[in-house]
Amino acid sequence: MAAPFVSILMGSDSDLPVMEKTCQILKKFDIPYEVRIYSAHRTPEDTKQFVVDAEDRGCAVFIAGAGLSAALPGVVAAYTTRPVIGVPIDTGPLQGVDALLSMVQMPPGIPVATVAIGSVGARNAGYLAAQMLGMIDESLAAKIKQERLDNAQVIRDKNEGLSI
Numbered sequence: 001m002a003a004p005f006v007s008i009l010m011g012s013d014s015d016l017p018v019m020e021k022t023c024q025i026l027k028k029f030d031i032p033y034e035v036r037i038y039s040a041h042r043t044p045e046d047t048k049q050f051v052v053d054a055e056d057r058g059c060a061v062f063i064a065g066a067g068l069s070a071a072l073p074g075v076v077a078a079y080t081t082r083p084v085i086g087v088p089i090d091t092g093p094l095q096g097v098d099a100l101l102s103m104v105q106m107p108p109g110i111p112v113a114t115v116a117i118g119s120v121g122a123r124n125a126g127y128l129a130a131q132m133l134g135m136i137d138e139s140l141a142a143k144i145k146q147e148r149l150d151n152a153q154v155i156r157d158k159n160e161g162l163s164i
């Protein structure tokens, strides 16, 4: 059976600089992923077909980034029972607050695990997906734990180096 993978969707190629941060995290943990541009508003039928097909092919977690009136993660969540993580993109006059509220206010029964606006959220989307896959992959879970230990040591070392 093929390894479970993550499908990353974004509403526009203009979202790519932010969503690349998600890819970097998945790459670091050797998690297979695919990246596609699908818009809930501009290509609704294609979006539905992609989600249904990706689930059939073994997608374990969907990550969807979108800006403005960001319907994409919610639409993805409507067509799958796999976990969906939403990344609000910091674009437009409201700088992602509009996208954040669109994603976080899902109706009961159709959740979207919404992370922070922009690059920080995009990175955490990668970590969250990794932790989900870590539930069925012990070596992945061990890598994530080791990174936490390493990061804690970096803070301790910084304390040692403080000179004020």
Ligand code: RP5
Residues within 6 Å of the ligand: 010, 011, 012, 013, 014, 015, 039, 065, 066, 067, 068, 089, 091
């Ligand atoms: C959203 O509209 C996209 O996710 C993007 O954040 C925003 C602007 O899209 P473009 O006009 O740059 O294609 O649907």
